[in-house]
Amino acid sequence: MAQRAPSATGPPNQHMQRLNGAIARLEDLGTVFETFQSNATKALRVLREEVKELREELKITNGRVGFVESLIDVEEEGENEVEEGEGVAGEVLGEVLLDPVQESINANQQSKELADGKAIKDVVNETYQLLLGIPKLYKKYLPAYPDGEEEWPTDSATGHRLLRFNWYAIAKDPVNAVSIKAIVDAIRATGAERVQGCAPFLPHVLDAHLLERITTKFYYLAKQYKAYHAHDSQTYHAGNGEGRNGEDDIFGGEREDLEEGSEGEGARMEGALRRARAATVAAQRERKARGTPWDDAKYAAAFLVNAQSDNEDEYKEGERPPGAPIRYKRRRPGWRSTLLQQLYDEVDARPDPTPDKARMMVERVMGTDLERIKPPKALLKNRVRAWMVKDDVLERNRDWLEGRRVARDGKLWGEEDDPVEDTVKRKKDRQGGGRKAKRPRADTSAIEAAHARVAKVTGGIHPDVIFDALDG
DNA sequence: CTCTGGATGGTATTACTGAG
């Protein structure tokens, strides 16, 4: 500086020139800045408006999802009264939907429901099928994990390696974990195109829930696989060994020789078969009772499948004399009350209003009663009622009322109130015991963190204030 | 908490039969 000062004493117009140049540059800078500021403001405004727009879109989308859910009968678990009201309120009170934490919780619940919905189940099943390279997800197609020496199976069409699971290991076993991850990836990548109907839902399902669904399915499949291969673990699984049927080993192959067939007092018949046969009898009784005094809500439970007699084969397998028709043997439950028996006797004596159906039914003959069986445990709607059970039997077995075997009679029979399904109890338990569903921590914490970052930037001032200042 | 087996409930599929 000390050296410069003397030299600065040059001709005055040189100074003026430089000064003018500096001013001109300043002016240029001013215009540039103004343009920049105006552009920046514009840009910010655009962003702000876009956010508004997206929020509005989100509102509409949420509304649509709600509508679709109501159509496909998806309901929220737990106290849905509050939540359901919100769907409507959400449109009016946009505020509720704009709270990021609340939204994340909603999204999380929505995700959970969707993951248990048909569309997602479909895509999960479809993807299992595809990556395993089997025509159906039936137990007979489920492949074993390849042996050490075996060559890894590939898709004959694409040449890609097929997926294999070790059904005897748990889901978290590395072998299975890798395959399960592959399913997630495949669903994310191509699920929407492969399976019609899941595209709108897939983006709303969180990875955690998708994984949960896939894992559950893994256990279903493993269960089936193990049941199917239960008894060939030692002997070589001969493909022709099941020439007889291959299907009947669902009951474990050797099923403790059904000794109840011997007129004895064993257990009831196998569930599915018992129900299949009893269902037609129940339906016929209901038809015949129409228009009679028994056709009354009071007696409606008489026509439940669970109240019917067992319908056993008249002859054990292979013992039916040639020429004898197939007939079923009615074996009445010992607990049946006289009132109920009277109802059945009177109804059975009537003609069937639809003789065509009656003609197609297998003939029933009376067998001995089954004295020691209990009414089956059942959902309330399928459960035997107290009036249908002999008083003394019920007196001796009060636990049937607790254990989902027998329901109270309810108002129609002079009681104070109707029995209620005890799923209520489960919900209560959950409320009492703690939270009902856990939401993956990352979800809201990420949003909260973002929230915090924004707050830091704005210094706690509402963004709108900042934008407004920019505008002015 | 994870996993399993048993029980229950419900739908889909298949075989069969009588009627037209």
Place this chain on the structure above:
DNA sequence: CTCAGTAATACCATCCAGAG
């Protein structure tokens, strides 16, 4: 033959209790 209905079976899903 097709159609509709019964009967039997296969399969999926869930709940629950209990083991580890």
